[in-house]
Amino acid sequence: MKKIYSIALVICGLSAANAQVFDTGNMMQMTDVSNTGVAVGNFAGGAAHVMWTEGSGTATIGESDDQISGMTSISSDAKYVSGSLTNPATGLEEMARYNTTTQVWTFLGTLSPNAGSSAWGMTSDGSTVVGLGDFGGYLGRAVKWSQATGFVDIGTTVAGSSSRANGISDDGSMVVGWQDDDYGDRFGVYWKNGVQTHLTDTNGEFVGEAVNVTPDGKTIVGANLDNIPYIWTETDGYTELLQEDPMIEGTAISVSDDGKTVIGYLREWGTGALSGNGFIWTKETGALDLNEYVLSLGLDDLGITFALPMSISPNGKYITGIGRSDSGYQGFVIKLLGTLGTNNVNAAKIDIYPNPVQNTLYLTNADKIDNVEIYNMVGQKILSTNKVSKEGLNVSNLTKGAYLVKVKTGNQTETVKMLKK
Incomplete structure (x- = not known):
């Protein structure tokens, strides 16, 4: 399961x-x-x-x-x-x-x-x-x-x-x-x-x-x-x-x-x-x-x-x-001081799996997502795409570590931490 x-x-x-x-x-x-x-x-x-x-x-x-x-x-x-x-x-x-x-x-x-x-x-x-x-x-x-x-x-x-x-x-x-x-x-x-x-x-x-x-x-x-x-x-x-x-x-x-x-x-x-x-x-x-x-x-x-x-x-x-x-x-x-700026962050829940991820990251309700951006923990954008499907997002090229996944749906933007193994 x-x-x-x-x-x-x-x-x-x-x-x-x-x-x-x-x-x-x-x-x-x-x-x-x-x-x-x-x-x-x-x-x-x-x-x-x-x-x-x-x-x-x-x-x-x-x-x-x-x-x-x-x-x-x-x-x-x-x-x-x-x-x-x-x-x-x-x-x-x-x-x-x-x-x-x-x-x-x-x-x-x-x-x-x-x-x-x-x-x-x-x-x-x-x-x-x-x-x-x-x-x-x-x-x-x-x-x-x-x-x-x-x-x-x-x-x-x-x-x-x-x-x-x-x-x-x-x-x-x-x-x-x-x-x-x-x-x-x-x-x-x-x-x-x-x-x-x-x-x-x-x-x-x-x-x-x-x-x-x-x-x-x-x-x-x-x-x-x-x-x-x-x-x-x-x-x-x-x-x-x-x-x-x-x-x-x-x-x-x-x-x-x-x-x-x-x-x-x-x-x-x-x-x-x-x-x-x-x-x-x-x-x-x-x-x-x-x-x-x-x-x-x-x-x-x-x-x-x-x-x-x-x-x-x-x-x-x-x-x-x-x-x-x-x-x-x-x-x-x-x-470990300072704050990573993430605009339009809220407490809404995002479902991603698996996490930690190795090759393919899946997002629920993928057909409703307008854009996905992935940032490293110092705020650098690593990946951006408008094409998200039920087949998932290929993240195999990312190095091991922690990332932020920013998802835009309509007027709402949500962010969640992702771990790459």
């Missing part, structure tokens, strides 16, 4: 004049980015937190005595950065928060005087930091810190096993992460108002680590136990981003505040961390190769393969992560 994809147009396109790719430096592991495009991370294999801005480039903002654990995060307004640093008073690595205005790090606490802690996530306003607290005997506990509560043990539900918090909703009621069982298997969980619940697939089976959550707590991303990316939402439940090749694995890593755009990576099973390619996913388009998506926007990828995107900004306008190039590991920032 053929599939018809009806898509109500809500296009947030991108202008090549405003969008750009930036190289943040060799061996830089960029892990988070703010709404203003300020990216943070650490030096690969080293002990320094770094911050990148478009105007100033990359600079060190904190140095530790040992290789940094956890994840460097930044608030949506770029006021706060969270990470892990050596506390000079104790000599232990400790969860900490950096004020970008005062340029001062504040150490946030540990579970005991002889144990360390590490930061793995933060609320979008920077008011609460979550992570892992050492508990002794090579065990760890999910923990969180806020000015109001101080350092809090979220706990574990399996005695003698570890847990960790990776992300938190803005009101603090939803914390996501993982819980080990008695056998060392790591399952994705969330703590809602302090009560732990395992995430499950459509068969009711436990899934893998929950990596991130939206500020409203309604969308969670991660990977199942077979390393297949998943998206869980309060309304739609659990969805796996299945791949045709069973040897491909990956993880969904970050999600925009509205829950509509997810980024992550896919790579061949058993290969290295930077051996694969990043993806960008929406419900309408599915998972698109991030490099192909960037090239379809007419941008220069600077010779970087975006292998491991680590964060999409809360507003969805920036992506940062780790790539590979001829020079080795590269940090990157992709700036």
Whole structure:
């Protein structure tokens, strides 16, 4: 049975004049980015937190005595950065928060005087930091810190096993992460108002680590136990981003505040961390190769393969992560700003199939269509025809990527996004 994809147009396109790719430096592991495009991370294999801005480039903002654990995060307004640093008073690595205005790090606490802690996530306003607290005997506990509560043990539900918090909703009621069982298997969980619940697939089976959550707590991303990316939402439940090749694995890593755009990576099973390619996913388009998506926007990828995107900004306008190039590991920032002008766009539905398309695109009510134009994502007209029949439109010569199909019928013009594979 053929599939018809009806898509109500809500296009947030991108202008090549405003969008750009930036190289943040060799061996830089960029892990988070703010709404203003300020990216943070650490030096690969080293002990320094770094911050990148478009105007100033990359600079060190904190140095530790040992290789940094956890994840460097930044608030949506770029006021706060969270990470892990050596506390000079104790000599232990400790969860900490950096004020970008005062340029001062504040150490946030540990579970005991002889144990360390590490930061793995933060609320979008920077008011609460979550992570892992050492508990002794090579065990760890999910923990969180806020000015109001101080350092809090979220706990574990399996005695003698570890847990960790990776992300938190803005009101603090939803914390996501993982819980080990008695056998060392790591399952994705969330703590809602302090009560732990395992995430499950459509068969009711436990899934893998929950990596991130939206500020409203309604969308969670991660990977199942077979390393297949998943998206869980309060309304739609659990969805796996299945791949045709069973040897491909990956993880969904970050999600925009509205829950509509997810980024992550896919790579061949058993290969290295930077051996694969990043993806960008929406419900309408599915998972698109991030490099192909960037090239379809007419941008220069600077010779970087975006292998491991680590964060999409809360507003969805920036992506940062780790790539590979001829020079080795590269940090990157992709700036996705601007609006593609599409005149006479409305929310009327257009039926096209298949989508993604390979050779022939079919349009319903073809005999009533006066004109069809196809544009790439930087607004260049690629194809125009007044001849549309039930035999469909030949698009085999188009390169792989995203396009806009503009259809004119009488006085009405409608536009829909099309993917060419």
